[in-house]
Amino acid sequence: MAEVLVPVELDPAGTGVRKTTLEALTLARVLGEPSAVVLGAPGTAASVRNVLAEYGAAKVYVAESPDIDDFLVAPKAEVLAQLVAGKSPAAVVIPSSAEGKEIAGRLAIKTGSGFLTDVTDVTADGTATQVAFAGSTIVHSTVTVGTPIYTVRGNSITPEPAPADAVEETVAVQVSEAAKATKVVQRVVEQKSDRPELTEASIVVSGGRGVASAENFSVIEGLADSLGAAVGASRAAVDSGFYPHSFQVGQTGKTVSPQLYIAVGISGAIQHRAGMQTSKTIVAVNKDPEAPIFELADFGVVGDLNTVVPAATEQITARKG
Amino acid sequence: MNIVVLVKQVPDSGTERKLDPADNTVARATADNVINEMDEYAIEEALTLREAHGGEVTVLTVGPDTAKDAIRKALSMGADKAVHVSDPAMHGACAPQTSAVIAAALGQLEYDLVLCGAESTDGQVSVMPALLAERLGIPQLSGARKLTVEGSTARIERQTDGGYWELEAALPAIVSTWDTINEPRYPSFKGIMAAKKKPVEVRTLAELGLDPSTIGLGTATSQVLDFAGRPPKGEGVKVPDEGDGADKLVGYLVAQKIV
Ligand SMILES: Cc1cc2nc3c(=O)[nH]c(=O)nc-3n(C[C@H](O)[C@H](O)[C@H](O)COP(=O)(O)OP(=O)(O)OC[C@H]3O[C@@H](n4cnc5c(N)ncnc54)[C@H](O)[C@@H]3O)c2cc1C
Ligand SMILES: Nc1ncnc2c1ncn2[C@@H]1O[C@H](COP(=O)(O)O)[C@@H](O)[C@H]1O
Numbered sequence: 001m002a003e004v005l006v007p008v009e010l011d012p013a014g015t016g017v018r019k020t021t022l023e024a025l026t027l028a029r030v031l032g033e034p035s036a037v038v039l040g041a042p043g044t045a046a047s048v049r050n051v052l053a054e055y056g057a058a059k060v061y062v063a064e065s066p067d068i069d070d071f072l073v074a075p076k077a078e079v080l081a082q083l084v085a086g087k088s089p090a091a092v093v094i095p096s097s098a099e100g101k102e103i104a105g106r107l108a109i110k111t112g113s114g115f116l117t118d119v120t121d122v123t124a125d126g127t128a129t130q131v132a133f134a135g136s137t138i139v140h141s142t143v144t145v146g147t148p149i150y151t152v153r154g155n156s157i158t159p160e161p162a163p164a165d166a167v168e169e170t171v172a173v174q175v176s177e178a179a180k181a182t183k184v185v186q187r188v189v190e191q192k193s194d195r196p197e198l199t200e201a202s203i204v205v206s207g208g209r210g211v212a213s214a215e216n217f218s219v220i221e222g223l224a225d226s227l228g229a230a231v232g233a234s235r236a237a238v239d240s241g242f243y244p245h246s247f248q249v250g251q252t253g254k255t256v257s258p259q260l261y262i263a264v265g266i267s268g269a270i271q272h273r274a275g276m277q278t279s280k281t282i283v284a285v286n287k288d289p290e291a292p293i294f295e296l297a298d299f300g301v302v303g304d305l306n307t308v309v310p311a312a313t314e315q316i317t318a319r320k321g
Numbered sequence: 322m323n324i325v326v327l328v329k330q331v332p333d334s335g336t337e338r339k340l341d342p343a344d345n346t347v348a349r350a351t352a353d354n355v356i357n358e359m360d361e362y363a364i365e366e367a368l369t370l371r372e373a374h375g376g377e378v379t380v381l382t383v384g385p386d387t388a389k390d391a392i393r394k395a396l397s398m399g400a401d402k403a404v405h406v407s408d409p410a411m412h413g414a415c416a417p418q419t420s421a422v423i424a425a426a427l428g429q430l431e432y433d434l435v436l437c438g439a440e441s442t443d444g445q446v447s448v449m450p451a452l453l454a455e456r457l458g459i460p461q462l463s464g465a466r467k468l469t470v471e472g473s474t475a476r477i478e479r480q481t482d483g484g485y486w487e488l489e490a491a492l493p494a495i496v497s498t499w500d501t502i503n504e505p506r507y508p509s510f511k512g513i514m515a516a517k518k519k520p521v522e523v524r525t526l527a528e529l530g531l532d533p534s535t536i537g538l539g540t541a542t543s544q545v546l547d548f549a550g551r552p553p554k555g556e557g558v559k560v561p562d563e564g565d566g567a568d569k570l571v572g573y574l575v576a577q578k579i580v
Binding site: 072074104114127132135142146182183184187188191198227277295 | 488
């Protein structure tokens with residue numbers, strides 16, 4: 001069966017893979033036999049090989065070098081281009097993070113190929129599904145030149161185990177001077193949180209301008225924590241300083257597609273919808289019965305968030321006992 | 322310091338946007354077109370850098386005739402001049418092709434820094450800086466929430482989930498900006514009047530030394546096969562809070578087996 005390269009996205013600690021990698025491996029199996037590519041500091045492959053085997057990696061290319069982590073994106077694209085040239089894979093499937101898309105773009109130029117970003121599905125003939133224009137339009141597209149490169153939108157594929165051998169093959173990494181142009185001086189974590197990552201979470205609770213203050217976002221956090229959910233925010237909430245920018249959901253923020261999205265005090269502007277419209281189930285709490293968010297909601301409560309949400313949080317916590 | 326800002330015109334994200342069923346490309350002619358929001362932050366950053374370091378700010382746009390409105394806006398904000406690549410052959414071009422055109426246009430300009438938006442609202446691809454860095458062989462400093470230039474070195478804070486990466490590269494480099502980097506100025510009346518007299522050079526693909534038959538829908542590296550509106554969701558339930566809003570909400574979550 002044809003080989004499909006899947007560069008692995010590591011978790012921030014570099015010791016495990018992100019869920020996006022398992023999604024990419026699952027999608028890659030539609031196109032052929034996945035070969036995971038571990039790009040990272042020396043020692044990385046050893047800690048992730050088992051999970052890659054569990055999710056269908058027939059092979060694991062081990063491309064380890066300090067250069068890969070010390071410089072932005074370009075070294076990874078360079079190693080992948082070498083692999084594409086050497087192995088002639090049927091396709092390359094990459095998680096759709098900021099970095100994933102940039103790797104896809106550089107790889108496309110290096111290999112003279114086309115790429116499709118944020119695909120939500122693919123068929124065996126390589127036809128991809130994408131969501132356009134704030135989730136309002138579904139598009140089918142295809143790569144017409146070179147080795148097709150796809151980036152997979154988070155939470156659009158359910159990871160499914162499919163045990164495989166994960167046979168390791170070491171790749172000699174020779175990063176060119178040209179690929180060392182952008183130095184990563186340091187990686188800084190500003191908000192440590194025990195909550196799930198926004199784009200990966202299966203439940204997201206978001207607050208909008210209706211939350212009214214930064215302090216009152218504790219109401220949103222309370223509900224999120226009772227459900228084991230991530231916290232999100234509308235742009236109006238972020239612009240008002242209620243919550244940090246990295247939690248913004250929408251066209252200029254994160255795109256999320258959880259099992260459950262709870263919009264609290266959010267009107268449902270088109271740019272907000274852009275980031276959450278494809279959520280499986282949408283619940284809204286808003287005191288304005290005419291708020292557009294209700295057009296989208298599977299279940300809506302017309303009421304004051306300051307009474308409804310804390311009471312709901314209490315009940316959920318009690319049920320979990 | 323000479324700076325080129327890449328500006329794209331896009332259909333207004335607040336309106337209903339469509340693909341053209343004739344050839345599955347973005348329906349730009351009938352759209353309410355605006356400057357891509359994120360590009361205004363790139364323009365603002367360029368103007369601030371010019372104030373500190375001197376030099377010129379050139380706007381570069383690849384797009385149909387209507388894109389001149391986006392150029393006008395950038396000039397009104399304070400950019401010095403513009404280059405507009407406009408050629409009917411470009412219709413339906415894919416991102417790698419557009420990057421080839423932008424790279425060729427940049428090849429005719431002198432720059433220390435190229436600034437662009439972190440993402441466009443029509444394609445939302447966020448890859449232009451990577452594509453251009455690859456083609457031009459210059460460093461990529463993408464996703465900036467902060468930019469500083471000292472001598473011949475540029476540093477950014479690349480916005481990440483829950484923090485940032487500090488990146489460093491030598492000029493010339495390409496930097497893309499998020500909306501966290503600054504607060505774009507509004508064009509003043511004086512700026513709007515002055516913009517009318519600023520030079521805008523219009524170029525065709527041939528004038529950039531590119532073969533028009535290699536760019537556009539027919540030779541694009543990817544193609545849209547078909548599209549459809551998202552199927553409408555089934556009618557949802559909307560209930561009033563009559564002192565029992567929380568009960569109803571939790572009842573729903575229980576029924577959905579979420580709690
Ligand atoms: C180019 C562009 C990009 C954009 N990108 C984004 C984006 O990425 N993400 C995004 O979210 N927005 C984005 N926007 C902004 C968007 O258009 C809206 O302005 C924004 O989403 C509104 O946020 P909101 O719903 O929190 O605020 P509002 O529209 O002010 O709505 C607040 C809601 O809270 C309700 N409310 C108030 N008090 C209570 C209470 N006590 N209890 C219950 N309900 C209450 C009100 O009835 C109202 O419906 C963008 C805009 C533009 C032009
Ligand atoms: N046709 C174009 N003309 C000029 N600049 C562009 C064009 N396309 C993209 N850009 C720039 O690249 C950025 C990222 O675009 P994208 O990769 O399409 O999301 C935009 O914010 C613009 O600054």
